[in-house]
Amino acid sequence: MSAVMNTRMNEPAVPVAESPPARAVKPAVAEKAQAVAAAQVQSNGRKISFKPFLLAVLPPILGLALLVLIWEIVAAKSSGIPTPLVTLKAAIVLFSDPFYQNGPNDQGIGWNILMSLERVGTGFGLAALVGIPMGFMIGRFKFLSGMFNPIISILKPVSPLAWLPIGLLVFKAANPASIWAIFICSIWPMIINTAVGVQRVPQDYMNVARVLNLSEWKIVTKILFPSVLPYMLTGVRLSIGTAWLVIVAAEMLTGGVGIGFWVWDEWNNLNVPHIIIAIFAIGVVGLLLEQALVAIAKAFTYEDVRN
Structure with missing residues (x-):
């Protein structure tokens, strides 16, 4: 028993691959997470800032444009109705x-x-x-x-x-x-x-x-x-x-x-x-x-x- 133990103790140690330090991994992960969060905030910011604005402004503009178009058509067919430009x-x-x-x-x-x-x-x-x-x-x-x-x-x-x-x-x-x-x-x-x-x-x-x-x-x-x-x-x-x-x-x-x-x-x-x-x-x-x-x-x- 003691001979076996002495033999194992005399064998050369097998080198083990060292993992990167925890302090080096955590900052890299944190920076990546912050970058992803910033990208999400920017994309969400674009949706919040433009989509409601378009939904609020675009329908009235289209409605007025439709009114002007109908007005122009009626004025073209009737000489008594002035055009929008006039x-x-x-x-x-x-x-x-x-x-x-x-x-x-x-x-x-x-x-x-x-x-x-x-x-x-x-x-x-x-x-x-x-x-x-x-x-x-x-x-x-x-x-x-x-x-x-x-x-x-x-x-x-x-x-x-x-x-x-x-x-x-x-x-x-x-x-x-x-x-x-x-x-x-x-x-x-x-x-x-x-x-x-x-x-x-x-x-x-x-x-x-x-x-x-x-x-x-x-x-x-x-x-x-x-x-x-x-x-x-x-x-x-x-x-x-x-x-x-x-x-x-x-x-x-x-x-x-x-x-x-x-x-x-x-x-x-x-x-x-x-x-x-x-x-x-x-x-x-x-x-x-x-x-x-x-x-x-x-x-x-x-x-x-x-x-």
Whole structure:
């Protein structure tokens, strides 16, 4: 036994291949991992930065291009419709001086838009002062709801322009008659949406108010108003859109300074490019009004407000 052990101890040692030091391997692996991660971050960064941008910008551009293409085709087949290029040149000339004044019936398109906005603001403001409190009362008290619901159901479907002769009869002037038409068309969405919001307030909130013996003012300000606000702002958005639609038609009938009368006057002058420019101007102003109210709605409610 001892002889065998001595023989093995006297045999030459077999050389063993040495592995690279761990300290040398780890930095190389770490650097490679960092390079792969950096490449992934860069590739992901490209996807995040460009794909949503294209999805947001490309569809509107294609939509406008399709509109211009259809417009060009229609203009080529009809001699009375101006081409997009002719309309663009007329728009450049028109908006180079939008606030000129050559008399009471010859003013720039800027003054006409501002006058229409003033009428809309006045009628819309009066409708809000009357319609929102009335909506709260109708939604809060069943007796008032049963009393006014038949009246609203009858008058709401009536065209706003049908009220214009009544305004001319009562006020004896075109400007207050136009404001009256704006008022009567704007008030219904505010009343209905506010009343619906009040009626959908959870009954548990009202039970707590009774237990705490809250006054009616505190119930309105602390419970109803925060809960009804999204519904109320929806009614406001619907009202402003309807008001801007109605003012154009009302001004065509009543005359004076305003974008509706300006369109009718340009039609009498057979200036079709100006009519098309006015159509786009009316659409842009209406879009800006609605987007402003969407921004206000987002600022005052946590709910998602969409178009």
